[in-house]
Amino acid sequence: MVMLPEPQQSLMNSLVSSVFVLNHDLYIKYLNPAGEQLLGSSASRVLDVKITDIIEHTTLDLSLLASIIKTGQGFTDNEVSLVIDDRQLLVEISATLTNFNSEVCVLIEARQIDLQKKISQELYQHVQQQAAQELVRGLAHEIKNPLGGLRGAAQLLEKELPTPELKEFTGIIIEQADRLRTLVDRLLGPQKPGQQTILNIHSVIEKVKQLVEFDLPSGIIIERDYDPSIPDFEMEPDLLQQALLNIISNAVQILKEHGIIKIITRTAHQVNIQGQKYRLCAEIKIIDNGPGIPEHIKDTLFYPMVTAREGGTGLGLSIAQNLIKQHKGKIECHSWPGHTEFAIYLPLRK
Numbered sequence: 312m313v314m315l316p317e318p319q320q321s322l323m324n325s326l327v328s329s330v331f332v333l334n335h336d337l338y339i340k341y342l343n344p345a346g347e348q349l350l351g352s353s354a355s356r357v358l359d360v361k362i363t364d365i366i367e368h369t370t371l372d373l374s375l376l377a378s379i380i381k382t383g384q385g386f387t388d389n390e391v392s393l394v395i396d397d398r399q400l401l402v403e404i405s406a407t408l409t410n411f412n413s414e415v416c417v418l419i420e421a422r423q424i425d426l427q428k429k430i431s432q433e434l435y436q437h438v439q440q441q442a443a444q445e446l447v448r449g450l451a452h453e454i455k456n457p458l459g460g461l462r463g464a465a466q467l468l469e470k471e472l473p474t475p476e477l478k479e480f481t482g483i484i485i486e487q488a489d490r491l492r493t494l495v496d497r498l499l500g501p502q503k504p505g506q507q508t509i510l511n512i513h514s515v516i517e518k519v520k521q522l523v524e525f526d527l528p529s530g531i532i533i534e535r536d537y538d539p540s541i542p543d544f545e546m547e548p549d550l551l552q553q554a555l556l557n558i559i560s561n562a563v564q565i566l567k568e569h570g571i572i573k574i575i576t577r578t579a580h581q582v583n584i585q586g587q588k589y590r591l592c593a594e595i596k597i598i599d600n601g602p603g604i605p606e607h608i609k610d611t612l613f614y615p616m617v618t619a620r621e622g623g624t625g626l627g628l629s630i631a632q633n634l635i636k637q638h639k640g641k642i643e644c645h646s647w648p649g650h651t652e653f654a655i656y657l658p659l660r661k
Contacts, residue, residue, distance in 0.1 A: 328420050332418055333416060337362050337417075338359055339365075346421075351395060366395055368393075369394065370391055370606070377417075379408055379417050385405065385406050388404045390403070392647070399645045401424050402422060404420070458488050465484040468481050506547070508546065510544075512544070512593055528563075528567070530569035531569065532570075534574070541659075542659060544657070551634065553631075554635050555597070562597060566600075573599075576595050579656060582656050592658050597655075602649075612644060635657070
């Protein structure tokens with residue numbers, strides 16, 4: 312392992328930011344203890360390893376690092392996503408030219424911003440989603456009244472029409488009015504909390520799995536990894552079933568005919584949900600190996616009418632989030648090509 316002079320070594324060891332030195336071929340020549348923590352490996356294991364062999368996916372164009380040696384111009388990126396050992400990390404990166412052991416190299420400083428980003432994003436999304444839901448509910452109520460009048464008028468007109476051919480047109484009006492009413496009811500979602508019962512979360516998941524498997528393409532496999540130690544807790548099973556069904560059905564539609572969906576349950580400790588800390592939560596992860604969620608909709612993924620799927624309504628995830636919120640829980644999403652993960656947290660103790 313390359314050692315720096317004692318004053319520099321002490322400085323690097325005390326830094327909270329991760330520091331890496333890469334040569335012109337992007338091989339790691341030095342990293343500090345914070346860098347070891349970021350990569351999840353000791354320096355002895357990653358020294359002289361190419362950085363592209365460690366990072367599974369990143370939003371940063373890694374060719375920019377090599378170009379620094381040619382141009383001498385560094386850069387800063389305030390929000391870079393890294394995937395290392397199936398961990399998605401968000402970092403600020405600064406890259407500059409440096410001399411290291413008489414070799415021209417790239418010095419990278421990376422600072423994790425996951426926690427700050429998550430807190431600000433949760434607060435922002437909470438405000439935006441409340442505004443969006445109020446807007447949608449207002450529009451839905453405005454739509455329902457004229458729809459009822461339209462349907463009633465079509466029924467009265469149908470009775471006066473002399474031939475079945477003409478009644479076919481009123482039938483279309485009634486059918487489309489019913490379709491729109493169903494869509495509006497889905498937009499509104501459950502308005503009042505129902506009766507809660509104490510159940511085991513795995514019984515709910517198993518029901519959802521059975522429902523999905525009725526129409527599951529033969530090339531899609533559902534794998535389960537349950538933690539039997541999760542205690543029973545108060546829930547509205549029908550609402551949780553609908554939330555899970557929406558998320559898993561989305562995964563099935565994205566995968567089309569081939570892929571793997573994993574359902575993993577665990578207990579999570581010290582989870583912050585909307586500013587409150589819960590000592591113990593049930594964690595349900597739904598992971599698929601599909602193409603991932605497009606970057607341009609990640610921040611608005613749970614908004615009504617937002618979808619990347621052709622023919623999708625954009626209501627499934629919005630409704631799922633609303634149902635989970637009624638259980639004082641939250642949904643998080645982490646996605647990159649080949650991996651999309653929805654993590655649901657449901658409080659067990661406050």
